[in-house]
Amino acid sequence: VYDGVVHLQNVREVLPKDCLANKEPTECFFPAELIKSIRTPMFILNSAYDSWQIRNVLVPVSSAPDKPWSICKDNIRNCNSTQIKVLDAFRNTMVGAFKVVEDKEDWGLFIDSCFTHCQSLYGISWNSEISPRLGNKVGN
Numbered sequence: 001v002y003d004g005v006v007h008l009q010n011v012r013e014v015l016p017k018d019c020l021a022n023k024e025p026t027e028c029f030f031p032a033e034l035i036k037s038i039r040t041p042m043f044i045l046n047s048a049y050d051s052w053q054i055r056n057v058l059v060p061v062s063s064a065p066d067k068p069w070s071i072c073k074d075n076i077r078n079c080n081s082t083q084i085k086v087l088d089a090f091r092n093t094m095v096g097a098f099k100v101v102e103d104k105e106d107w108g109l110f111i112d113s114c115f116t117h118c119q120s121l122y123g124i125s126w127n128s129e130i131s132p133r134l135g136n137k138v139g140n
């Protein structure tokens with residue numbers, strides 16, 4: 001899908017040159033590569049177990065049409081130990097991609113383990129009694 005986006009929109013022209021020297025344009029289009037060349041300070045907020053990514057990218061119906069994956073993706077508490085290993089590997093890859101942030105001045109990130117997507121858009125997942133908190137601090 002993203003290979004088509006990169007070619008149709010001809011984004012190669014604006015992708016980081018140092019990435020293009022070693023990798024295919026489509027790989028350079030992904031955040032794990034783009035982040036390396038961003039100099040503007042950013043604050044990254046994402047779940048390590050992003051529900052949309054898990055449902056649509058990591059384990060799409062086309063690659064796992066079986067019921068055990070379906071009930072796991074509906075509610076992460078239904079996942080068996082094998083599936084949890086897959087989800088943890090996904091999390092570890094993502095957290096590993098954020099290593100580059102350690103060397104960036106004035107950047108920050110908040111990566112939690114909620115099985116959610118776009119959590120700051122909704123009061124229930126960002127600013128409520130059940131939203132993530134550090135100590136007693138909430139998102140607002």
Ligand SMILES: *[C@@H]1O[C@H](CO)[C@@H](O)[C@H](O)[C@H]1NC(C)=O
Pocket residue numbers: 066068069080081082083
């Ligand atoms: C977990 O579910 C998957 C199917 O989604 C299955 O292949 C695997 O054997 C199951 N593992 C365990 C430990 O039950």
